[in-house]
Amino acid sequence: MKISHVICVVIMLVSTSSLFGQTKSDSLLIKETALNYIEGLWTNNYERMEKAIHPELAKRVIRKDDKGNYRLSNMGYSELLFYTKTLTPKDEKPEEPFKADVIIFDIASDIATIKITQNKYSFFDYVQLGKINGEWKMINWLWANTK
Numbered sequence: 001m002k003i004s005h006v007i008c009v010v011i012m013l014v015s016t017s018s019l020f021g022q023t024k025s026d027s028l029l030i031k032e033t034a035l036n037y038i039e040g041l042w043t044n045n046y047e048r049m050e051k052a053i054h055p056e057l058a059k060r061v062i063r064k065d066d067k068g069n070y071r072l073s074n075m076g077y078s079e080l081l082f083y084t085k086t087l088t089p090k091d092e093k094p095e096e097p098f099k100a101d102v103i104i105f106d107i108a109s110d111i112a113t114i115k116i117t118q119n120k121y122s123f124f125d126y127v128q129l130g131k132i133n134g135e136w137k138m139i140n141w142l143w144a145n146t147k
Contacts, residue, residue, distance in 0.1 A: 098120050
């Protein structure tokens with residue numbers, strides 16, 4: 001009887017182990033990282049962007065050319081920082097203040113998956129983050145246009 005109790009406890013611990021990796025603090029830090037990225041882009045704030053992203057990031061989008069062929073387009077760290085400094089955003093909704101939403105899909109161990117939406121650009125982001133040296137950094141993106 002005691003062995004069955006031990007087995008049940010072990011099964012419960014193993015099946016809920018991903019919950020132990022997620023803390024309220026991690027959720028807040030992940031959201032802060034995401035907002036540093038999207039608000040940094042909107043306000044041309046290079047420092048906020050740099051704080052949010054990993055130097056080895058990969059930001060990808062699937063594009064369709066004039067002939068109807070699809071291809072994967074990649075952006076890296078330096079290009080994203082360049083756009084952050086130089087982009088003059090086309091305000092999709094000038095009558096509304098900037099608003100961003102971050103949905104956290106999963107946090108497990110030192111990785112997380114999120115979605116970022118906002119009301120000013122015509123795109124959304126799916127992002128994977130990693131916790132490196134105690135800081136959450138955005139590493140992998142797949143984004144899409146909403147038009």
